[in-house]
Structure formats: C-alpha cells, structure tokens
Amino acid sequence: MHSKPRKMVDNPHVQLNPTTQHQEQELLLQSQRFKELKAFDETKAGVKGLIDAGISKVPQIFINNNKTPHKTSPSKSPSSSAEFQIPVIDLIKVENDDGSSGGRKLIIDQVREACEEFGFFQVVNHGVPKEIIDEMIEGVRGFHEQPHDLKKEYYSRDRSRKVRYNSSFDLYESKVANWRDSMFFAMAPQPPNPKELPTPCREITFLYSSHVKKLGFTLLELLSEALGLKAKYLEEIECGKGHALISHYYPACPEPNKTMGTTEHSDPDFFTILLQDNIGGLQVLYQNQWVDVKPVEGALVINLGDLMQLISNDKFKSARHRVLAKSIGPRISIACFFNNYDESSNRIYGPIEELLSEENPPLYTETTVKGYTVYFYSKGLSTSTPPLQDFKI
Ligand code: OGA
Ligand code: NI
Secondary structure, three states: OOOOHHHHOOOOOHHHHHHHHHHHHHHHHHHHHHHHHHHHHHOOOOHHHHHHHOOOOOOOOHOOOOOOOOOOOOOOOOOOOOOOOOOOOEEEOOOOOOOOOHHHHHHHHHHHHHHHHHEEEEEEEEOOOOOOOOHHHHHHHHHHOOOOOHHHEEOOOOOOOEEEEEOOOOOOOOOOOOOEEEEEEEOOOOOHHHHOOHHHHHHHHHHHHHHHHHHHHHHHHHHHHHHOOOOOHHHHHEEEEOEEEEEEEEEEOOOHHOOOEEEOOOOOOEEEEEEOOOOOOOOEOOOOOEEEEEOOOEEEEEEEEEHHHHHHOOOOOOOOOOEEEOOOOOOOEEEEEEOOOOOOOOOOOOOOOHOOOOOOOEEEEOOOOHHHHHHHHOOOOOOOOOOOHHHHH
C-alpha cells in the first residue's frame, strides 16, 4: 500500500486511473447494496417475508463472498473433534452442600472446567419446567408466524425501544445479512408494560423470564465460587441485575451453503442462557474447530460473554459461536442475555481485584456495560477483529 503514492508520482496515468476506477466500482457496489438492504428493511417482513413471497434463491445481501460458511474447520487441520460434545452439567444437587456425590462441590468443579476450557456448557435439571420451555418456543413461533400486518408494528431498529423485532440487528453495520429474524424484549431491571408485548407470547415471556432469572442467579453463585470468590460476589456487582430476551426465528433456507443463520461472534454480556429447539445448527469454536452444540432434550445452553472474560481477566472464556443456515426449519431459539443494560447504570467493570496479582496483572481496561454494548453494536457481527480485543491493555 505504502509504495503506491511514490509510483503515482512517477507515472500518474497508469497508477491513478485503475485506482479511481476501482474506487468508483466499489462505491457503485456499495450504493447498490445499500439500496437492496433498505428495500429489504422497508418490507418489515424479515427473512420470513422472503420465504412467504416464494423466493428460491438467497438474495445477494445475505451472501458472504469471502467465505465458505459451512466449513467445519477454519484451518486446514483435520477435524479431530467431530464427535466432541460440550459438557452437560446436571444441577439436580446444586443445593446439596454435604459433600455427597454429584453435590454442589462437584458441580462447581465442572462449571470451572467448562468455563476455563470452552466458555460453553449445557445444564439439565435446571429448574425451568418443561411446560414453560415448550410454551415459550410456541409463543415465539406464534409471534413470527402471525399475519404481517400485526407483526410489522413491532419492526424497529430503535435501540431505546424495550420491545422490538427486526432482521439482522446489524444489517447496515455488517458486511453480510443473516438468515434470521429476531424479537428483542428488555425484561430487567425495568420490564416493559405487558401491553407492549405481542399477544402470542405476552404471558409466557413474563413467566419464562422469571424462571430464567432465577436460574441466572444460581449460575452467578456457581460462577463466583468457580472463580474462588464468595457465592454472592457476581450478584453483588450486579452481573444479574438486567436481562434481555432475544428470540430468534431461522426460516428454512433454499440455499443453506450460501449464507449463515448467525455470523460468528461472542456475546457482549456476562453470560447467556440459550434455549434451542431440536433442529440444530449452533456451533462453538473450540481449538480452531467448529463443534456442534447438539440439542439435548430438556437442556439449556450456557455460554459466557465478553464481559465475563473481561472481569475474570481471561480466567473464563467467552467462546466464539455461530448458527448455520439449514434447509429445514424454522429453527427457534431464545437467548437470555445477562448484561445489566440499564440506562441509569454507570457501574464500572474491570478485571476483578481479588483475581489479580503480580503474576496476574490486569489485561483489560475498565468499561461500563453500556460502553461495551454500544461499541459492540457499532461494529456489527462480521468484524475482522473481536471487539473485546480493543479493550486489551
Ligand atoms: C445469540 C446467539 C444462538 C442461537 O443470540 O447471540 O448466539 O442458537 N444465538 O440462536
Ligand atoms: Ni451469541
């Protein structure tokens, strides 16, 4: 790059014209892409709308030309972890402190290992009743499959709205759009007025939210203890104060190899509780391999977010993950982000002092949840460097 200006002085005609031509072409492509994005956005019907309209090819805005999205391995190394499964942790004896087998101590050890190694695990016997889980999935389906006229009222990219729905939250920021529609509800600390929620999932969302919040606080205790801190540590620094439910609907895709359900990313929160149906497609990056997070009957998936990696000073990992587009569907998933995204909170988060020492100096600068989230949103998912990198000292 640096040699170009010098050459241009030598022979401006040869060098300048191709560059300008290239830039013009690039600008033309960008403006064409912007028009297509805007046209899609203005339908307010999302990816589901494209399917309802009967398309048989994936439109250009969803196609990532630089990548073959379905490769299992980002490197050339052979797939050694094809049969590998992320840990499934049984929480049935989480209250059992008497040292009996499968009790709390063992659970904390399993959580520590999973958080240090993968940043991902599944939990069973987690206390969220099966009926609530099934009804939540049906409620989300009910919202996305209701008539367009009812649904479009909720379509918005205004991040101050506690209740909204759209397709690719980073549509204009990212290089490529994703094959999914999502509904966003900010449920805590200040829930929306129930009337603001769409009727197909109004009651069940509040019910699911209260159950998942309870599980969230149990997990915060386990995570605190796994870090060697007192059980209430992470709760007291308000890692569980806020949560948002993001419900995804991934329609069946006519050309699943050309696009992605969700681009590779790590979550911008402390941790996420994810409910997925039985379709599959979620993958986690482990030792440079994409590993399937296979649906386990009745289980919930837990993954750590960037803010947990930041406050734990890299002791715990926020793993990168993605969702493949599939020829079957729709796939439904409900992510509960614990991130205290409260306009009024100015709480500063940095590496936890108790975890630092001379050998373990802080690796990250301090930030607020809002500061981190706004930065994450400004980059979008298809960014070349993970946003957490930019908070490294
Ligand atoms: C997310 C996410 C995975 C899924 O919402 O951040 O990674 O299975 N979702 O939908
Ligand atoms: Ni995620």
